[in-house]
Amino acid sequence: MPTLNRSTVVWVVLDLARRRLGTAVPDEVLTALVPSPGWRWAIGRLALDRALLALWPGGYRHRRFLIQTLLVDRPQDAARLLGRALFPEAAWLQGRYGAGSAGALWRARVEHPWRLLTTARA
Numbered sequence: 001m002p003t004l005n006r007s008t009v010v011w012v013v014l015d016l017a018r019r020r021l022g023t024a025v026p027d028e029v030l031t032a033l034v035p036s037p038g039w040r041w042a043i044g045r046l047a048l049d050r051a052l053l054a055l056w057p058g059g060y061r062h063r064r065f066l067i068q069t070l071l072v073d074r075p076q077d078a079a080r081l082l083g084r085a086l087f088p089e090a091a092w093l094q095g096r097y098g099a100g101s102a103g104a105l106w107r108a109r110v111e112h113p114w115r116l117l118t119t120a121r122a
Contacts, residue, residue, distance in 0.1 A: 007033045008043075009071045016049050043070050086113045 011033035017023035018030070034040065046067055050056075065085060072078050088096075090105060093112060099105040 008035050008039070008073050011035060012043060012048065012071065016052065020049050020053070039070065046070070086116065088112065 011030065014023075014025045014030060014033070018025040035043070046063070048067070065081075069078050069081055072081060087109070093099050093105060093108040097104070097108040097112070099108040
């Protein structure tokens, strides 16, 4: 069975535009894009409409990662996002941690997941 592409980001934007700005979005458009009830509940708990209107800063916080995860359409994409966050590419590690040697790169690979989990703010 093919994976359904729910276009979660498009649904979120159109839903917010309709609810907050009164934008005319046909019911059938939102219905065709709507994510599962559990996904909608989780997205609703993020208060994205308030965050956008108040221009809350994104930064590198757990909330930002949660938003990114909830806006992907497929579970395998969410898993890939998590994997990239915990184990980024060598070029990213070199730029972020200045890991120039093979030993420094290895250390950065080991330390990065720990730093991510312990230093990101909620």
